[in-house]
Amino acid sequence: MAEIQGKADSGGKGGKKRAKKMSTKIDMTPMVDLAFLLLTFFMLTTTFAKPNVMQLTMPVKKTDDVEDTKIKASQAMTIILGKDNKAYYYFGLNTPLDKTVAKPELKVTNFSANGIRQVLLDRQRQKPEPIILIKATEDAKYKNMVDILDEMNITNQKKYALVKVPQDDLTLIKDSAL
């Protein structure tokens, strides 16, 4: 619909017939339609944000002559990722064979901001520089693992490790029936 402005030369003095001046204006509506259609299309299909990543560095493969690092019971804290988004935790070490060490008290919490984060922050306040052992059971979800690693970053933990869950800890969970 290119509109022609006929009024431009309607001075109408009669006599000479001028060639009708065509207006330079054209209707841009279809073009705008098209432009916005394309704009919308590209905006929706574009993959703008590169995914975020979380760095995870695992320890170098153990050679036989290197012993496991022993950690002090006073520093140790264990978080066990259980099923149904439960996070079990206890302080100290769980060594049922060693009768001199008291059995640690297992507690349960969740992955929310008021759950494990508060526990970690409280612990940090009481005893700085804890060493946190993260143990994921078979029922744990990958999300939990990412969550707990995330909490480590949020609460600025210096020392933490992903370790295998030992049988002793599984029995501890079972016995406590939390």
Place this chain on the structure above:
Amino acid sequence: MPKVKPHRTSPSLDMTPMVDLAFLLVTFFMLTTKFAPEESVVVDTPSSISELKLPENNVITLTVDKNKRVFFGVDAKQTKIQALQKVGAKYGVNFTAQQAKEFGDLPNFGLPITQLGSYLNMDKEARKQVNKQQPGVPLDSLNNQLIDWVLEARRANQAIFHKPTYIAIKGDGDADVPTVQQVIKVLQEKDINRFNLITDMENKPVATR
């Protein structure tokens, strides 16, 4: 006194600036857009506060979905094709040039190498049907094809681009930890200790003290 006639303005307005802007944006989006390749599996990644970005290229992506399947993908086409030939040679499976080309366009796959040939022969629509039933790349100790893929892809990438590769693990939030840990363990055995866990963005909470 004559009546004052309101001056009739035509309802059409000058759209030139708007068009300018629209086309500017169109051009911008056209140039910056990179079409997301259709992945053979959809995963919903968990979120974290991490602000690190995934590197642009040289990335090997291992996708773990909630059905314990592992998918392998690498970004560069040449790397992919070279890795295909190397791994194929190891398992005694040959691929035609056409199949290799198809493989180069594939974002990722989750099949044992023996089934890969027939999958590559299918057209896109047929593949969509099969995608749900892909069993995942085998990674148990008896038949560990995943590590071969990773090692060959690394080697190929090093040979072609002279750049080290990053290993990204893209796990579904509902994926189980043993599968992810198995992937990590398999790679650790070959001295690959750095992983990038792909996550969504989340706002950093204020840690109250």
